[in-house]
Amino acid sequence: MGERVAQQPRVDDRSPERGLGGTIGAPRTLVPALLAAIAYVDPGNFGVNITSGAEHGYTLVWVVVFASCSAMVIQYLAAKLGMASGKSLAEHSSERFPGVGRLLLWAQAELVVIMTDLAEVVGGAIALKLLFGMPLMAGAVCVALFSLVVLALKVRGRSHFDSVVLVLLVVIIGSLLWQVLVADVDRVALLRSVVPGPLDSSAALLAVGIVGATVMPHALHFHSAASRGHDDGSEASHAERLRSGRRTVRSVVIAMTIAGAANISLVVFAAALPSTAGASIETAYAALSANAGQVAATMLAVALLASGLASTLVGVQTGDVVMQGFGRRPIAPLLRRMLAVVPTLVILGLGVEPTNALVWSQVVLSFALPGTLVPLLLFTRDRRIMGVLVNHRLTTAVAVVITAVIVGLCAYLVATAF
Secondary structure: OOOOOOOOOOOOOOOOOOOHHHOOHHHHHHHHHHHHHHHHHOHHHHHHHHHHHHHHOOOOHHHHHHHHHHHHHHHHHHHHHHHHHOOOHHHHHHHHOOOHHHHHHHHHHHHHHHHHHHHHHHHHHHHHHHHHOOOHHHHHHHHHHHHHHHHHHHHOOOOOHHHHHHHHHHHHHHHHHHHHHHOOOOHHHHHHOOOOOOOOHHHHHHHHHHHHHHOOHHHHHHHHHHOOOOOOOOHHHHHHHHHHHHHHHHHHHHHHHHHHHHHHHHHHHHHOOOHHHOOOHHHHHHHHHHHHOHHHHHHHHHHHHHHHHHHHHHHHHHHHHHHHHHOOOOOOHHHHHHHHHHHHHHHHHOOOOHHHHHHHHHHHHHHHOHHHHHHHHHHHOOHHHHHHHOOOHHHHHHHHHHHHHHHHHHHHHHHHHO
């Protein structure tokens, strides 16, 4: 993912650089990458990966690996866009595609936010039910209220967003790795599963869900905004952009590797459960409790709750980014947030099985991905926008192949359904 650049003079690495938390150097790129990684271990990932492991064993591990590697490339482009231009993906999309194009892309981005909110709220509600016996609707309301409180604190400038999300990420990763340690893993079968294989209609549905849960479109909006920088046009500023680009590659690889390990852990521990475990988070929790002990089951529920809460924090930020980028007359943040969670409460009120809701929300995200990926590719290959950080031809080619594979998976799902 190296870029085609000219030789630039060295400048002082200690020069301050604006970013999240006012950090500089590697943290300037690593913190946004880790925050974006939360989107890759949200409750939707729990739903599709546990279901795929329970129903198909290790068969779909290669899809998780492909999606994780794809996420590295795509998140790198998103971070680079914000860093080079000082604008988010939503802002660029609004400017490049005015009129009907802007409205369509805005509608697509809002659908993504709603589907993401659905996964966050439903996942948090399931976790509260497993931990405290709370009814699903009551748990969903609690998670929704949590997001409103976070938004209110953010508006008042009192939110310690970065620190809270990173602590929750540590809880998620630690809990999921523990599940693998106590699971009975068939290492030979796991290694073989990295090689792609044929998919039946059920596996195709889950494969598309895994891609949607891993290459999250809303994370692209978030990461581009979180990485925004300012280039004053000087040679020193250009050189600093080049160094930041290289740090971004390392940061994204680290963050996406962590998220990929967590997603593979979900598939692996679910595949190791008895076949009677079923294909829902609740039945997996019960089977884990019976086979590995209550401590392991409780850690799974804690990881799911931490995932729901952390994803809610990122979702609040992403909703603001989308609204600020596309909206000419922004809706009040609290009202926008309430409108986003209403569909989730309606779905739960209708009695839809929660794990199925999680899986289908991720399938919708997969179908929405091209509407986010194509503009991102157009912007990052435009030298007028990117300057010295413009895509190398190989970078663009890899991203085009990834987009084509994602579109192909969605088309294959539609074909198998009929």
